[in-house]
Amino acid sequence: MxxxxxxxxxxxxxxxxxxxxxxxxxxxxxxxxxxxxxxGRTDGTVVELTARTSTTRGSDGHLRSSTSWYPTVELTVDGRRYSFQSSTGSNPPSYSEGERVPVAYDPDDPSDARIxxxxxxxxxxxxxxxxxxxxxxxxxxxxxxxxxxARQRAWLWANGQEVWAEIEHVGRDFSVRVNNRHPYVVHATWRDERTGRTHTATGDHLGHDPALRLRGRTHVRVLYDAADPDRNLIDLDTHPSQR
CATH class of the missing domain: 1.10.287 (Helix Hairpins)
Structure with missing residues (x-):
């Protein structure tokens, strides 16, 4: 767990x-x-398309760039000409130069306008x-x-059955990434004497190789729910000599 x-x-x-x-x-x-x-409302004309390129880093660590096109629109109010650049860009461009577009503007300041x-x-x-x-x-x-x-773990620490399980595997978990790295994980197995079934416990994801902590050890302490042995946790801090 x-x-x-x-x-x-x-x-x-x-x-x-x-x-x-x-x-x-x-x-x-x-x-x-x-x-x-x-x-206020009027029609404007797209007079220019401005390209803006942004760069982002993907989950794989590589840089990727993308370009969006922002239209500049010209409008006329009471015989005076104004222009503004839209705050919204797109790729491919949503408009073309010379295209007529509906415009809303502030009557007190027509330069404050938007498509x-x-x-x-x-x-x-x-x-x-x-x-x-x-x-x-x-x-x-x-x-x-x-x-x-967290509640299940707290219950297991307080009420779980103890068994010393054999370390089956120590290595990286390539199915997940933590901080863009595959974490280490410990797998251990034990045989339930009551049922004859073999169960596997999977430890917490670890940022560092636990091999040094486990040097010379063949078993780790496992706490499990007797009603459901698949609900379990591995205790790496308790040494077999502390039994």
């Missing part, structure tokens, strides 16, 4: 970030809706809200799972 502390921490962070993103989404949507409700289509006006709230909808339930699930594992 793996330590539930990491899941609890990660889940709590994800859920908190998700709630913050949902609040930001609501604030952005309310601000945009308020602006559109009081704005009035739903996609352009509400894209930022939709993106932020979508991330919030993803992070909040995911974080909640991880948090609840981590707390459940």
């Amino acid at each position: 793996h330590n539930g502390r990491l899941l609890t921490i990660v889940g709590g962070i994800f859920a908190l970030v998700g709630l913050v993103l949902l609040c930001v989404c609501a604030a952005l949507a309310a601000s945009t809706a308020g602006f559109l409700a009081s704005a 009035a289509s739903f996609g352009s006006a509400f894209l930022a709230p939709l993106i932020v809200g979508g991330l919030g909808v993803l992070f909040t339930p995911l974080g909640t699930i991880l948090f609840v799972k981590g707390r459940r594992i």
Whole structure:
């Protein structure tokens, strides 16, 4: 059984970030809706597309770049010409040079304007809200799972049956990554004399090779639930000489 502390921490962070993103989404949507409700309306013309390139580092450690195109729109209000660059970019470009687009502007300051289509006006709230909808339930699930594992571990430490299991394997767990590295894990097996079945215990994910801690040892202490031996944990800190 793996330590539930990491899941609890990660889940709590994800859920908190998700709630913050949902609040930001609501604030952005309310601000945009308020602006559109009081704005003047006209048509503008896309006069330029500006490319912006951003670089991010992927989970594999490699740098990746992406380019988005931001339209600059020109509009005329009361005979005066204004222009603005949209805060929303896309790849491929959502507009082409010379294209006519609906524009909403502040009557007191026509230079404060934005493209009035739903996609352009509400894209930022939709993106932020979508991330919030993803992070909040995911974080909640991880948090609840981590707390459940922590309670199970606490029960095993207090009430688990003790057995000295034979170390079967010590090595990296290539099925997961922690801090972009495969953690080490210990597997141990024992035979239940009552049922004749063989059970396997899997230790916590470890950042360092436990081989030095286990040098010369062939068995580790395992605490398990007698009603369900597959619910167990490995105690690496207790030495066989302490039996």
